[in-house]
Amino acid sequence: MKRHFKRWIWPMMAALPLMASVSAQAVSISPQMIEQFKRLPAAEQQRLARQYGIDPAMLGGASSGSANNFQEPNQPLVNPRGSQQVQDGQLAEEEPVKVEEGLKPYGYDLFAGEPTTYAPVSDVPVPADYVLGPGDQLQVQLFGKESSSHTLIVNRNGAVAFPDLGPIQVAGLSFAEAKALLMTQVSEQIIGVQASVTMGELRSIRVIIAGDAYRPGSYTVSALSTVTHALTMAGGLKEIGSLRDIQVKRNGELVGRFDVYDLLMRGDASGDVRLQSGDVVFVPSVKATVAVDGDVRRPAIYELAGGEDMADVLAMAGGALPGAYPAASVVERYNQSHQRSIVNVDLTSKAGLNMHAKDGDRLMVRATTNELDGAITLVGQVARPGHYQWQDGMRFSNVIRSLSADLTWNSDASYALVVREMNLRGDVSVLGVDLAAAVRQPRSEADILLMPRDKVIVFAERDAALDRRELGAMFIELASDETLQAMTQMQADELDAGLGSLELARRDEPQPPKPTPTNQQGANQQLQTNGSNVVAGVVIQEDQRSDQQAQLQLANKLKSTVLLALFQHDELIALSPQLTRKELLFPVLAKLANQARYNQIVQVVAIEGEVSHPGLYPLVEQGTVSQLVSLAGGLKESAYLTHAELSRSQVSDARGFRIEHMDVNLADVVYGDTAADIRLQGRDRLNVFAKPDWQDTPTVELRGEVRFPGIYAIQRGETLADVIERAGGFTEYAYPYGGVFTRESIRKQEQLEIERVVTGLRKELANRTLSEQGTFASVADTNAMLAQLEQIQATGRMVLNFEKVVERDSKNNLLAERGDLVYIPPMRQTIAVMGEVQHATSHRFDERLTVKDYLKLSGGASQRADEDRLYVIRADGSVMIPKSSFWFGGEQTLKPGDTIIMPLDTNYKDGLTLWSQITGIIYNTAVAISALNII
Numbered sequence: 001m002k003r004h005f006k007r008w009i010w011p012m013m014a015a016l017p018l019m020a021s022v023s024a025q026a027v028s029i030s031p032q033m034i035e036q037f038k039r040l041p042a043a044e045q046q047r048l049a050r051q052y053g054i055d056p057a058m059l060g061g062a063s064s065g066s067a068n069n070f071q072e073p074n075q076p077l078v079n080p081r082g083s084q085q086v087q088d089g090q091l092a093e094e095e096p097v098k099v100e101e102g103l104k105p106y107g108y109d110l111f112a113g114e115p116t117t118y119a120p121v122s123d124v125p126v127p128a129d130y131v132l133g134p135g136d137q138l139q140v141q142l143f144g145k146e147s148s149s150h151t152l153i154v155n156r157n158g159a160v161a162f163p164d165l166g167p168i169q170v171a172g173l174s175f176a177e178a179k180a181l182l183m184t185q186v187s188e189q190i191i192g193v194q195a196s197v198t199m200g201e202l203r204s205i206r207v208i209i210a211g212d213a214y215r216p217g218s219y220t221v222s223a224l225s226t227v228t229h230a231l232t233m234a235g236g237l238k239e240i241g242s243l244r245d246i247q248v249k250r251n252g253e254l255v256g257r258f259d260v261y262d263l264l265m266r267g268d269a270s271g272d273v274r275l276q277s278g279d280v281v282f283v284p285s286v287k288a289t290v291a292v293d294g295d296v297r298r299p300a301i302y303e304l305a306g307g308e309d310m311a312d313v314l315a316m317a318g319g320a321l322p323g324a325y326p327a328a329s330v331v332e333r334y335n336q337s338h339q340r341s342i343v344n345v346d347l348t349s350k351a352g353l354n355m356h357a358k359d360g361d362r363l364m365v366r367a368t369t370n371e372l373d374g375a376i377t378l379v380g381q382v383a384r385p386g387h388y389q390w391q392d393g394m395r396f397s398n399v400i401r402s403l404s405a406d407l408t409w410n411s412d413a414s415y416a417l418v419v420r421e422m423n424l425r426g427d428v429s430v431l432g433v434d435l436a437a438a439v440r441q442p443r444s445e446a447d448i449l450l451m452p453r454d455k456v457i458v459f460a461e462r463d464a465a466l467d468r469r470e471l472g473a474m475f476i477e478l479a480s481d482e483t484l485q486a487m488t489q490m491q492a493d494e495l496d497a498g499l500g501s502l503e504l505a506r507r508d509e510p511q512p513p514k515p516t517p518t519n520q521q522g523a524n525q526q527l528q529t530n531g532s533n534v535v536a537g538v539v540i541q542e543d544q545r546s547d548q549q550a551q552l553q554l555a556n557k558l559k560s561t562v563l564l565a566l567f568q569h570d571e572l573i574a575l576s577p578q579l580t581r582k583e584l585l586f587p588v589l590a591k592l593a594n595q596a597r598y599n600q601i602v603q604v605v606a607i608e609g610e611v612s613h614p615g616l617y618p619l620v621e622q623g624t625v626s627q628l629v630s631l632a633g634g635l636k637e638s639a640y641l642t643h644a645e646l647s648r649s650q651v652s653d654a655r656g657f658r659i660e661h662m663d664v665n666l667a668d669v670v671y672g673d674t675a676a677d678i679r680l681q682g683r684d685r686l687n688v689f690a691k692p693d694w695q696d697t698p699t700v701e702l703r704g705e706v707r708f709p710g711i712y713a714i715q716r717g718e719t720l721a722d723v724i725e726r727a728g729g730f731t732e733y734a735y736p737y738g739g740v741f742t743r744e745s746i747r748k749q750e751q752l753e754i755e756r757v758v759t760g761l762r763k764e765l766a767n768r769t770l771s772e773q774g775t776f777a778s779v780a781d782t783n784a785m786l787a788q789l790e791q792i793q794a795t796g797r798m799v800l801n802f803e804k805v806v807e808r809d810s811k812n813n814l815l816a817e818r819g820d821l822v823y824i825p826p827m828r829q830t831i832a833v834m835g836e837v838q839h840a841t842s843h844r845f846d847e848r849l850t851v852k853d854y855l856k857l858s859g860g861a862s863q864r865a866d867e868d869r870l871y872v873i874r875a876d877g878s879v880m881i882p883k884s885s886f887w888f889g890g891e892q893t894l895k896p897g898d899t900i901i902m903p904l905d906t907n908y909k910d911g912l913t914l915w916s917q918i919t920g921i922i923y924n925t926a927v928a929i930s931a932l933n934i935i
Contacts (some may be wrong), residue, residue: 103291103292103293103299103300103301104300104301105239105289105300105301105302105303106264106298106300106301106302106303106316107243107260107261107264107303108236108237108239108243110236110260110264111214111228111231111232111234111235111236111237112214112235112236126175126199126202126224127175127224128174128175128176129174129175129176130174130175130199130223130224131172131173131174131175132154132170132171132172132173132174132175132178133154133158133171133172133203133223134154134155134156134157134158134171134203135153135154135202135203135204136153136154136199136200136201136202136203136223137151137152137153137154137199137200137201137202138151138152138153138154138160138170138178138182138197138198138199138200139151139152139197139198139199139200140152140162140182140186140195140196140197141195141196141197141198142186142190142193142194142195143193143194143195143196144192144193144194145190145191145192145193146190146192146193150162150163151200154170154171154203157169157171158170158171158172159171162182162185164189164190165185165186165189165190168181168182168185170182175199178197179197182195182197183195183197202222202223202224203223204220204221204222204223205220205221205222205223205225205275205276205277205278205279206218206219206220206221206277206278207219207221207225207230207275207277207278207279207280207281208278208279208280208281209230209231209233209234209280209281209283210280210281210282210283211241211282211283211284211285212237212238212240212241212242212283212284212285213231213234213235213236213237213238213241213281213283214234214235214236214237214238215234215235216234216283217234219233219234221233221275223276223277224274225274225275226272226273226274226275227246227248227256227258227271227272227273227275227281228258228263228269228272229275230275230281231246231281231283237283240285240286241283241284241285241286242283242284242285242286242287242303243259243260243261243286243303244259244260244261244286244303244304244305245257245259245284245287245305246258246259246260246281246282246283246284247281247282247283247284248273248275248279248280248281248282249279249280249282250276250278250279250280251278255273255279256271256273257271258271258272258273259271259305261303261305261316265316286303287303287304287306287359288303288304288306288358288359288360289301289302289303289304289359289360290302290304290308290313290357290358290359290360290361290362290363291361291362291363292313292314292316292317292362292363292365293362293363293364293365294324294329294363294364294365294366294367295320295321295323295324295325295365295366295367296314296317296318296319296320296321296324296365297317297318297319297320297321298316298317298318299317300317302316302317304357304359308356308357309353309354309355309356309357310331310345310347310352310353310354310355310357310363311347311353311354312357313357313361313363314326314347314353314363314365317363320347320365321367323367323368324365324366324367324368325365325366325367325368325369326346326347326348326365327346327347327348327349328344328346328366329344329345329346329347329352329363329364329365329366330342330343330344330345330363330364330366331343331345331355331361331362331363331364332361332362332364333358333360333361333362334358334360343355345363347365370568371453371568372387372453373452374389374390374452374453375387375388375389375390375452375453376388376389376390376394376399376450376452376453376454376455376456377453377454377455377456377567377573378399378400378456378458379455379456379457379458379566379567379573379576379579379584380411380416380456380457380458380459380460380576380577380579380584381407381408381410381411381412381458381459381460381461381577382400382406382407382408382411382458382577383405383406383407383408384406385573385574385576385577386570386573386574387573390450390451390452390453390454393449394449394450395438395442395443395447395448395449395450396416396418396433396438396439396446396447396448396450396456397438397439397442397443397447398450399450399456400435400438400439400456400458401439402439403435403436403439403440407458408460408577410460410461410462410465410466411458411459411460411461412435412458412459412460412461412633413435413436414434414435414436414630414633414634415432415433415434415435415459415627415630415631416432416433416435416456416457416458416459417430417431417432417433417456417457417588417618417620417631418430418431418432418433418448418450418454418455418456418457419431419454419455419457419567419588420451420453420454420455421453425595426591426595427595428588428591428592428595429603429621430588430592430603430618430619430620430621431448431620431621432620432621432623432627432630432631433446433448434446434630435458455567457584457585457588459581459584459633460577460580460581461633463580463581463613466577466578466579466580467578468578470575470578471575471578471579474571474572474575475555475558475559475562478558478562479555479558560586563583563586563587564586564587564590565587566579566584566586566587567587581613581615581633582615585616585617585618588618589604589616589617589618592604592618592619596682601649601651601681601682601683602682602683603618603619603682604616604617604618604619604682604683605617605618605619605623605628605680605682605683605684605685605686606684606685606686607628607629607632607685607686607687607688608685608686608687608688609639609644609686609687609688609689609690610635610636610638610639610640610688610689610690611629611632611633611634611635611636611639611688612632612633612634612635612636613632613633614632615632617631617632619680619681619682619684622679623679623680624677624678624679624680625646625664625666625669625677625678625680625686626669626670626677627680628680628686629666629669629686629688635666635670635688638690638691638694638696639666639688639689639690639691640666640688640689640690640691640692640694641665641666641667641670642665642666642667643663643664643665643666643689644663644664644665644666644686644687644688644689645661645662645663645664645686645687645689646661646662646663646664646678646684646685646686646687647659647660647661647662647684647685647686647687648660648661648662648681648683648684649682649683649684662678664676664678664686666688693716695715695716695818697713698713698714698816698817698818698819699711699712699713699714699818699819700712700714700720700723700816700817700818700819700820700821700822701820701821701822702723702724702727702822702824703821703822703823703824704734704739704822704823704824704825704826705730705731705733705734705735705824705825705826706724706727706728706729706730706731706734706822706824707727707728707729707730707731708727708728709727710727712726712727714816714818717815718815718816719808719813719814719815719816720741720800720805720813720814720815720816720820720822721805721806721808721813722816723816723822724802724805724806724822725806729806730802730806730824733826733827734824734825734826734827735824735825735826735827735828735875735896735897736801736802736803736806736824737802737803737875737876737895737896737897738825738828738875738876738896738897739800739802739822739823739824739825739876740797740821740822740823740825740877741797741798741800741802741820741821741822741823742795742796742797742798742820742821743796743798743817743819743820743821744796744817744818744819744820745796745817746796746797746798747794747795747796748794748796749794749796750794750795750796751793751794753794754790754792754794758790797877798877799876799877799878800812800814800876800877801876802822802824802876825897827896828845828875828896828897829844829845829896830842830843830844830845830896830897831843831844831845831849831854831894831896831897831898831899831900832898832899832900833854833855833857833858833899833900833902834899834900834901834902835865835900835901835902835903835904836861836862836864836865836866836902836903836904836905837855837858837859837860837861837862837865837902838858838859838860838861838862839858839859840858841858843857843858845894845895845896847893847894849894850894851870851872851882851894851900854894854900855900855902861902862902864904864905865902865903865904865905866902866903866904866905867902869903870882870900870901870902870903871901871903872894872898872899872900872901873898873899873901874895874897874898875895875896875897875898875899880892
């Protein structure tokens with residue numbers, strides 16, 4: 001067997017590389033050769049494959065690759081249009097496919113491919129009605145008394161030469177008829193022998209594809225080929241070719257028409273006739289088309305066969321989607337003046353469906369509204385936000401049945417809102433609900449009836465406790481939508497104008513974060529060594545801040561745009577438990593502001609002062625002061641109940657705009673006095689005052705050498721001496737002269753001054769670079785000084801003589817404030833030397849040494865020092881400027897804990913005037929921090 005196999009396998013193997021590179025002249029490999037190759041052991045198949053550099057899958061044997069790469073022998077391969085052909089055994093890299101926008105003609109992608117081989121198919125099942133002709137092969141297997149096999153070929157006369165039986169005429173017979181004939185002849189003429197008849201290789205036929213095919217021409221195809229096979233070989237149709245009237249002509253006569261839409265839409269392939277040699281498949285040009293767009297299942301451009309109405313066109317498009325509104329469909333059509341016109345068509349009526357379709361029509365099936373019909377929408381701090389079915393007689397307690405099961409742990413159970421549409425225009429009114437009473441007492445007065453399309457809002461008790469990670473991720477994703485950004489930019493002015501004097505859009509606008517020292521230092525490192533680049537670096541930093549501010553403003557406006565559609569945005573409704581009170585109220589307030597018209601005050605009120613959530617709120621129907629307080633989360637502990645102020649706006653054409661003020665006794669309101677519970681009007685503003693002298697337990701901290709250091713609560717009017725006395729006074733080791741006192745208000749002021757100096761330095765640096773010539777402070781020195789300055793955190797130290805404080809001297813004994821810090825150090829025995837000296841360090845105090853002596857101990861002044869501006873920072877924080885570097889005695893005497901400062905020579909920095917301020921801030925702050933670090 002192997003010898004017989006090698007007689008044909010070696011030439012076949014040698015021809016395989018050529019077969020891989022030549023697509024139009026493919027070598028035909030018979031099924032017998034393939035079957036013998038399959039019978040070889042797997043090791044022999046692999047050896048032959050390696051020897052000739054082929055994949056065994058090409059011959060149907062054991063494959064070394066994926067089974068998905070297997071192709072049937074001689075099966076025509078089809079590549080997408082535009083792809084390059086196989087070259088040198090490898091597929092060339094495909095060019096990117098250009099995606100066209102808009103509607104595309106329907107059905108053309110069925111044949112949209114280019115065949116890689118035109119070899120006829122020879123190993124497919126043969127149907128019983130296949131008509132035999134010259135060139136077909138019949139495989140006859142005889143068994144019984146004798147066993148043999150014969151390959152019979154139909155000759156040009158239409159007969160097969162059967163051994164021992166002679167010629168038998170089979171041309172024109174179907175395969176089933178020829179099979180029966182041969183079996184009968186064998187059984188009658190050869191006694192004791194029966195026959196099994198199968199088809200061998202099929203004959204090839206030549207057909208012509210003409211018209212608007214993609215590659216018209218003459219093709220050799222299998223005798224089993226149909227119209228679709230032939231069109232596939234030709235690469236399909238051009239977009240001007242007709243899919244509805246493909247014609248088959250035989251000997252000049254029309255023998256069949258094929259409507260591809262029957263196959264694509266109904267699975268009817270009856271028109272896909274089998275071809276015969278010499279047939280012509282003609283593709284005419286398309287005659288009429290209609291486009292279908294909108295809410296249909298298959299938007300596309302469809303070809304008309306003639307006589308279709310809108311019902312047929314809609315059926316071709318797969319019908320309308322569930323969200324469509326066919327009654328409001330339109331047809332764009334060319335009128336008699338050859339201009340585009342609009343025709344309304346109701347596709348739910350008989351007349352609309354029977355409307356005749358014309359060439360060039362464009363049917364637009366519009367979508368319905370996103371509003372749910374009669375649904376109740378539940379948002380906010382609820383366990384299951386979403387839409388719920390409204391039923392007649394439905395009450396608030398039917399939506400929220402249990403305070404524990406239907407609300408979250410952070411829900412404000414004291415008050416909820418119901419937003420209700422009043423008219424077809426969409427105007428809304430707001431109703432307040434005592435949530436706890438409605439749930440606990442079903443069908444009571446508090447348990448109000450709900451109406452279709454009501455929106456129920458439940459607020460969070462503490463906005464700071466909300467987990468907003470998923471909400472933030474959603475807004476980040478929306479921020480990348482360029483279309484939404486453009487829409488937000490266009491609607492921003494309109495939104496601000498609609499909100500008007502409410503100023504809600506700017507109320508929560510985020511401020512740009514200040515650059516951290518690390519980030520700023522990294523930005524400074526980008527500056528180059530020449531003047532122009534320094535200016536460019538400054539400008540870039542300013543531009544970056546402007547861009548950051550613009551991005552934050554856009555993000556805030558984007559958030560506002562999305563929140564306006566809160567009750568229609570399913571994803572946002574699902575995340576509504578993560579929204580703050582102001583965010584939940586934003587679309588309601590915007591709607592109330594928008595619906596306010598002439599002689600109608602906007603139904604919005606405000607509350608300020610000692611309530612949990614001050615701000616703007618919708619005016620509920622029949623709303624009172626007590627309801628507004630409940631809506632704002634209730635009164636704080638510090639609220640002053642006997643006196644509050646209600647400011648009311650009075651608007652008239654005669655007197656214009658006026659504001660009246662009314663006193664409100666909140667104590668009577670809280671205890672249920674209906675007479676004191678004033679009815680509110682639009683634009684009312686309630687101010688809840690704090691109790692006189694109210695403080696949230698302010699404290700002062702004492703550290704160091706006091707008898708009882710710690711944190712002490714203070715009352716208004718208490719002095720530092722009082723607090724020190726309560727702490728037991730100073731210990732015997734205290735050093736009051738070196739005491740440190742810091743105050744929060746001073747620290748904030750110092751921090752602002754540092755920021756002002758940094759900003760001024762940047763501007764002066766840019767101005768000098770643009771206006772002067774010559775050398776300036778180096779970029780490296782500038783960056784180093786700016787980085788050092790920006791890293792400084794102000795301490796808020798204030799010079800104070802604690803010896804006189806405890807003596808209750810009126811000039812030193814200050815009133816204590818919240819956050820004050822007093823540190824009394826132990827006795828110090830050092831003098832520090834800082835600044836531009838050779839070795840900045842601390843030295844043991846010796847009352848015999850002068851300033852000059854301590855400078856010598858530190859190596860003396862450096863090259864950059866300014867000896868004329870030498871000064872001393874006392875241990876108490878005061879500054880002394882020596883009259884002479886040799887001073888000694890009196891007030892000029894050094895004391896333990898003092899610090900000698902040798903400043904930087906500003907002239908060394910090319911006259912940059914701010915350097916003196918900068919070095920002063922750095923050194924003075926360093927001394928204060930050094931004193932505090934001893935704590």
